Amino acid sequence: MVLQNNGTIALEINHLKKIYPDGNVHAVEDISFSVKEGEIFSFLGPNGAGKSTTISIASTTLKPTAGTVKVFGYDVISETNKVRKHIGICPQDLVFYNNLTVYENLIFFGKMYKRPLKELKKYADFLISHVGLDEKRNSLAKKLSGGMKRRLNLLIALVNDPDLIFLDEPTAGLDPQTRRLIWEFLLNLKKKGKTVFLTTHYMDEADYLSDRVAIIDHGKIIALDSPFDLKREYSGGDVIEFKFHEADTTVQKKFQENSQQSHFKNVSYIDEDNLFRIAIHNGLLTIPDLLKDIQEMNLHISDMNVKANSLENVFINLTGRRLRD
Amino acid sequence: MVKLWDVAVKNLKTFSRDRKGLLFTILIPILFYSIMGIVFGGMENNNNESYTYSVGYVDLDTTSAENPYLSTSYICNTIDEMENFIMKEIESNSSALEQLKNKEIDAYIIFPQGFELYINRTTTTLEKTIEIIYQDSTSEISRTIISSTIMGVINGIVNYDPNAVKIEHVEQTISGEQISQLTLGTPGYLMYGILSSITGAVILLTSERKDGLLKRLESSQITPGDIIMGHMISNTIIIMLQFVIGVGTLSLFGFRPIFHDIASMLFGILITVILLALFQNALAFVSSTILKTPEAAGGGIWLLLIPMMMFSGAFFPLELVAPGLIPYVGWIPTRIVVLIFQDLMINGLAFWHPSILLKFLWLSLEGLALFLLAVIMYRKFAQSSG
Numbered sequence: 001m002v003l004q005n006n007g008t009i010a011l012e013i014n015h016l017k018k019i020y021p022d023g024n025v026h027a028v029e030d031i032s033f034s035v036k037e038g039e040i041f042s043f044l045g046p047n048g049a050g051k052s053t054t055i056s057i058a059s060t061t062l063k064p065t066a067g068t069v070k071v072f073g074y075d076v077i078s079e080t081n082k083v084r085k086h087i088g089i090c091p092q093d094l095v096f097y098n099n100l101t102v103y104e105n106l107i108f109f110g111k112m113y114k115r116p117l118k119e120l121k122k123y124a125d126f127l128i129s130h131v132g133l134d135e136k137r138n139s140l141a142k143k144l145s146g147g148m149k150r151r152l153n154l155l156i157a158l159v160n161d162p163d164l165i166f167l168d169e170p171t172a173g174l175d176p177q178t179r180r181l182i183w184e185f186l187l188n189l190k191k192k193g194k195t196v197f198l199t200t201h202y203m204d205e206a207d208y209l210s211d212r213v214a215i216i217d218h219g220k221i222i223a224l225d226s227p228f229d230l231k232r233e234y235s236g237g238d239v240i241e242f243k244f245h246e247a248d249t250t251v252q253k254k255f256q257e258n259s260q261q262s263h264f265k266n267v268s269y270i271d272e273d274n275l276f277r278i279a280i281h282n283g284l285l286t287i288p289d290l291l292k293d294i295q296e297m298n299l300h301i302s303d304m305n306v307k308a309n310s311l312e313n314v315f316i317n318l319t320g321r322r323l324r325d
Numbered sequence: 326m327v328k329l330w331d332v333a334v335k336n337l338k339t340f341s342r343d344r345k346g347l348l349f350t351i352l353i354p355i356l357f358y359s360i361m362g363i364v365f366g367g368m369e370n371n372n373n374e375s376y377t378y379s380v381g382y383v384d385l386d387t388t389s390a391e392n393p394y395l396s397t398s399y400i401c402n403t404i405d406e407m408e409n410f411i412m413k414e415i416e417s418n419s420s421a422l423e424q425l426k427n428k429e430i431d432a433y434i435i436f437p438q439g440f441e442l443y444i445n446r447t448t449t450t451l452e453k454t455i456e457i458i459y460q461d462s463t464s465e466i467s468r469t470i471i472s473s474t475i476m477g478v479i480n481g482i483v484n485y486d487p488n489a490v491k492i493e494h495v496e497q498t499i500s501g502e503q504i505s506q507l508t509l510g511t512p513g514y515l516m517y518g519i520l521s522s523i524t525g526a527v528i529l530l531t532s533e534r535k536d537g538l539l540k541r542l543e544s545s546q547i548t549p550g551d552i553i554m555g556h557m558i559s560n561t562i563i564i565m566l567q568f569v570i571g572v573g574t575l576s577l578f579g580f581r582p583i584f585h586d587i588a589s590m591l592f593g594i595l596i597t598v599i600l601l602a603l604f605q606n607a608l609a610f611v612s613s614t615i616l617k618t619p620e621a622a623g624g625g626i627w628l629l630l631i632p633m634m635m636f637s638g639a640f641f642p643l644e645l646v647a648p649g650l651i652p653y654v655g656w657i658p659t660r661i662v663v664l665i666f667q668d669l670m671i672n673g674l675a676f677w678h679p680s681i682l683l684k685f686l687w688l689s690l691e692g693l694a695l696f697l698l699a700v701i702m703y704r705k706f707a708q709s710s711g
């Protein structure tokens with residue numbers, strides 16, 4: 001593959017904006033970032049954040065309202081064909097022909113690229129065995145289980161051996177075992193030097209796989225860094241969540257009164273869940289003190305949850321909302 | 326280029342695995358054509374004798390006389406001015422025979438050499454004979470009307486003194502086949518049978534769009550032209566299958582085409598079906614683009630199908646029902662197809678007949694124009710999936 005420009009940028013997005021005329025939805029608002037070659041880069045964000053929209057534009061099937069997108073230096077609008085040669089897309093929905101077998105689907109989509117048939121056939125079989133679909137190689141796609149369909153959906157994105165792979169929620173709704181399988185598969189691709197752009201709303205997925213994560217909400221990137229740095233910078237450590245028997249207003253007042261208390265500096269209230277969240281470094285060790293203080297404030301705990309440091313905390317701290325699965 | 330075949334093969338493969346779809350594709354034409362066969366098959370054709378007689382004349386006479394009233398052309402003009410007669414000069418005997426076989430004329434007259442000199446009484450010949458040739462299917466009554474009218478006019482003009490000059494006539498019939506009502510209607514039924522498969526095409530396309538398949542393909546290296554052509558090829562093959570089923574079924578009920586030669590008819594039909602499929606698929610792409618969902622497209626396409634079917638004369642011959650419309654509907658592709666089928670299967674014309682070639686040209690121009698429109702609109706269609 002011939003690289004243009006500085007040789008290390010697989011995907012470069014500049015001031016990208018998308019307004020769907022249908023309903024005047026501002027799906028993406030002025031996003032800029034770049035993905036390096038060989039990197040696994042994740043878009044983490046809630047439903048409707050604009051993840052799929054960004055992927056569609058970057059993979060040449062949707063026109064942006066403004067801004068530029070380059071794939072290996074090629075513009076997605078003016079050099080569409082060159083871009084398409086280098087990319088593979090796994091859409092969020094299952095998209096393949098139900099009345100073709102697993103193998104036939106791979107061959108059909110593979111034939112849409114200029115690749116020798118012999119090589120393609122070999123590669124299709126390699127892919128099939130790599131995600132444990134050997135037994136289903138000649139089964140019609142419609143007869144596969146949900147998880148197997150996801151795997152097929154993913155394989156189709158890889159059949160042209162692309163250098164940049166877009167995966168839109170590749171593990172949505174899969175059992176933990178299959179997710180693991182796919183994760184290992186993606187890490188393998190990375191080892192081969194492939195670049196992966198992934199969207200997810202699973203924290204653990206983004207955390208485990210990504211070199212870097214962009215947190216996206218309402219069409220904007222609100223943070224972008226490695227999972228480690230994101231957690232260090234935004235999570236505020238572990239999070240302990242409480243629910244109380246007392247009315248929320250009473251609880252809020254009590255926390256305010258005691259706000260000089262060191263434990264209570266980082267209390268946040270999540271309206272929708274009637275949850276009080278307290279972020280503390282080294283949360284587990286602090287719990288006994290915290291409980292003692294709460295008792296002294298004359299509050300009665302109805303529920304309590306300890307959350308270890310995670311990207312979820314990052315999201316909540318940045319947006320004041322939970323990122324739901 | 327190879328990709329369009331891959332698309333076509335994929336379509337046929339998935340189609341052949343959809344058992345219910347396959348069943349309907351075969352059963353519906355059998356049912357449709359059987360019903361047509363039952364309704365029209367037993368019916369004798371009563372309409373092939375019109376009450377206006379179209380009579381050709383071949384003038385073999387090279388002589389001419391001074392008196393303009395004692396001439397072949399004056400005689401024929403006089404007959405032509407009669408209410409129920411249309412006269413038409415024909416160059417040669419053989420072309421008159423062909424027109425008679427094709428039912429373009431009901432009879433023709435041959436004026437012999439020396440006829441004008443004879444009626445001007447400038448020769449000494451005592452007797453002249455003109456020939457009147459009919460189809461054997463023409464009834465006795467019609468023959469009598471035609472011959473007595475012609476002879477009456479000639480004698481009226483020539484023999485103001487009835488016994489002065491004696492003109493005889495002989496009659497002769499040629500054999501043309503009796504055409505059944507079913508055979509007459511078949512070009513229309515076949516066109517309609519083909520046309521109706523457009524619903525399957527639009528539903529397939531809009532479903533593929535809804536399922537994101539078109540978008541997924543779009544992100545690969547295949548061009549819209551390849552996708553459209555691929556669909557056209559597979560669809561044309563399915564149409565051919567239905568066409569063969571249709572012809573087979575109608576034959577069981579008595580469809581008997583009259584053709585120039587069988588190879589020429591089959592080849593002409595093949596070209597027509599391909600051109601109609603081109604037009605029809607382009608139309609399917611355009612209407613899928615506009616109507617978007619399978620539900621809307623499956624129903625909405627009938628807005629086009631109904632006028633195309635009615636104005637083509639598929640079920641009701643326009644010549645009888647609405648002759649006034651004929652000049653205005655000639656450009657409609659379905660009408661062109663019906664006319665070509667009529668030429669090939671009933672009028673016995675060879676596919677290289679200029680009037681058929683002209684229709685092929687029209688049909689392909691209209692199909693190509695719509696195809697280009699389809700390609701232009703396609704990009705928008707594949708992308709704007711929700």
Ligand SMILES: Nc1ncnc2c1ncn2[C@@H]1O[C@H](COP(=O)(O)OP(=O)(O)OP(=O)(O)O)[C@@H](O)[C@H]1O
Pocket residue numbers: 020022023025026027045046047048049050051052053054092201709710711
């Ligand atoms: N074709 C469309 N027409 C109009 N609005 C759209 C269209 N597609 C998406 N949207 C809107 O754009 C916004 C972003 O949608 P998008 O699909 O990019 O979100 P997402 O981050 O992928 O969400 P999810 O996690 O649910 O897949 C949403 O508000 C959505 O309703």
Ligand SMILES: [Mg+2]
Pocket residue numbers: 051052053092168
């Ligand atoms: Mg999405």
